[in-house]
Amino acid sequence: MIATPPRNPDKTVNCEILVVGGGLSGVATAYEGLLAGRTVCLTEITDWLGGQISAQGTSALDERPTQRALKFYSRGYLELRDRIQRKYGKLNPGNCWVSDSCFLPRDAHTILTQMLKDAENKGKGKLQWFGNTVIKELDISSDGKIINSAIAIQHQPAKGALPLNTYPLSQTIEDAYTYGNSSRFTKTIIRFVPKANQQTSPNWYVVDASETGEIIGLADVPYRLGIDARSYLEPSASSSENDPFCPQGFTYTFAMEATKEAQPQTMPAYYPQYAPYFSYELQRLANFDLVFTYRRIWSPTKGQPTKFGGINFTASSPGDISMQNWTWGNDYRPGTAADNLIYTRQQLESTGQLQPGGWMGGLRTETLRKGEENALSYYYWLVAGTTDSQLGNGVKQPYPNHRLLTGLDSPMGTVSGLSKYPYMREGRRIIGRPSWGQASGFGIWEIDISRRDYNDEYYRKTLPADMYKQLRAALAGLEATSVISGQISPDKAMRRTRSTIFPDSIGIGHYAIDFHPCMTQSPPETPGNTERAGERRGAGQAYPFQIALRAMIPQKIDNLIVGGKSIGTSHIAAAAYRVHSFEWSAGAAAGTVAAFALKNAVAPYQLVDELPKPEPQLEALKRLLEQNGNPTAFPDTSIFNQNWEDWR
Incomplete structure (x- = not known):
C-alpha cells in the first residue's frame, strides 16, 4: 500500500535499475549497469557521489598489503585508484601513514562523476542522477514479491533560502523526508517505475546501496541490527542474546589545517558535556603530530621523517590538511534503546515509520545532532584540550596552530566543516533466504573469515559443550565429517x-x-x-574472503538486491565487510547481477535456489564477472589450499 502524496508526482522516471544510495557500492552498481547498456537511476541524500570517500569524508582507502601489492581488485576500483593518481600526480597527496592513498573528499565526487559519464558513453547505457533525493515510499505488489514503483523526494534551496549544506544533517533530514515545501527547501516528487518496454519478469531491479540499509527497513524484509547472539557461528559474540542497539559507532569527520601562527579557538558551549570522553586511547598513540598525520589528506610540503610509538611518519607542516576519524574522538557510539541511531523494526513501528507515507529515514535525529556536537567538541579538544579520559592528566597539551576548515568551498563542502553525512560502519543487515546448512536464513559469520584458532580456554569454558563441538566441526575443513560422526575428537581436528x-x-x-x-x-x-564489555573479542585478522550472492538476496522481495554494508553478514563479520574495496566489489556484483537477470529473464534467487546442486546460470554469471575484471575469488582459492600466510 502506498499513501497518497499531497500532490501528484511532478515527474515519472523510467529505470531498469534503481540504485538507492550514491556511496561507493551504489556508484559501482551504476558503473557496471551502464557498461552493460542499462538505464540506471541513482539517488543519493547528499549532493556528492562517493559515500565513504566524499560525503562521509573518510577519503583514506582502507586496504590490505597483499591485495594492494597485487592490485587484485574490481576493475572500477582499480580505475578509481588510477584516476586519483592522475589527478594529483601521486596516489597519496596527503602523505598519510594509515593508507597508501589519502586525498580530498570533494575531489572524489568529481572523479566518480566523470567515471560514470565515461561508463555511460562506453557501454551505451543511460544514467539519471538524482542528488539531494530520498526514497519516501515503495509500492509493493499484493503478494509482497515485487517492488512495482518508488516515490522519492528531491530537494533544492527554496527561493531566497541559503544554499545546500549550510545546515548540518540533523537540521535538515526531517525536512528532506517531508513532502511539503518549506522555508529551506522546494521539493520535487518523483515516481520511479520500470521501463515500459521491459518484458522480463521482474522487469526492473531496485538495489539498496544506502548507508544504513534504508530500503530493507522500509520494505520490512527480515534483517539483523547490532550484536548477534553467541553461537558456534559467532563464538566471540559479546552477548548470549541479540542486542540491536549496539552496532558500531558512527563518525562525523572534519578537516583541519596546520598553520604557521596560533589561531583563535572558540570553545563550543556544549564542549564541557563531551570533553570527558576524548582520549588518545593508547600511550603509543599519545602524540598530536601522529594523530594529525594519521589521515592527512593534503600535504604540499613533505615534512621531516619522524617516529613515535614505533610508527614512522613525516612531521606536519603549515598548509597540511588532516581528516579526523578517531575512536575516542569524533566517533559517536551510542548503545542503548534510549539513544541508538538506527531504529530497530520495533522502533520504526512505534514511531509510525512503517505506515504508508510515514517513512522518515529510520534514524534518530537527536543522536545525529549529538554526533555533530561531539565532533566539533573533539576538534576543540585537539587544539585546546588538556584532559585525557583513558590516559589521565599531563598527557594532552594544546596545539592552537590549527584551524577548522569550514565553508562550502572547504574539503567537506559544508558551512559547519563536518562531513555531509556521518561515516557509517554498520547498518541493517539482511537475513538471506533459507539455504542448505542455514535453514533460518543465509548469512556470513565470524567463523567464515576469522583467523582466530578458538582453541583456548575462553571458548572451552564459555560455549556449551555441544556448541563447542559444532564450532570445531565447522572449522575442521576436510575432517568435518569425521568430527561430526565422532571418529575424531573436536580437539584433535x-x-x-x-x-x-x-x-x-x-x-x-x-x-x-x-x-x-x-x-x-x-x-x-x-x-x-x-566500551561494551567483550565487543573487541571478535576483532583480529581475517583471511581473504568472498561475497556470496545469497548474502545479497533478501527474503520476500524478488526484485530487490542488497549491496554495500547491508548484505547478509553477522555483527562480527560486518566489521571486516565494510571497507572501500569491498563496497565496490559488492556494488559491481549487484550491477552485474541486475543486468544479467534482465537479459536472461531470471530472478537472482533462481540462480542459487538449487545449491549445492550445479547451477549453470550461476556459473555463467560468475564467468561474466571474471571476464569483466571483477574477481569472484582470490588466486589459488581451493579447499586444498591451506597456505594463506602471505595474505596480510
Missing part, C-alpha cells in the same frame, strides 16, 4: 586455515575485523563510560 569458500561467490574483500564498539552507558559521553 585440524583447523582449516582459509575462509569459507562459497559456490555462489560473486565478489571479494579483505580487511581485518576492526571494531569501534558501542559504549555501555547512555549517553556515550558519560564521564567514566566504558
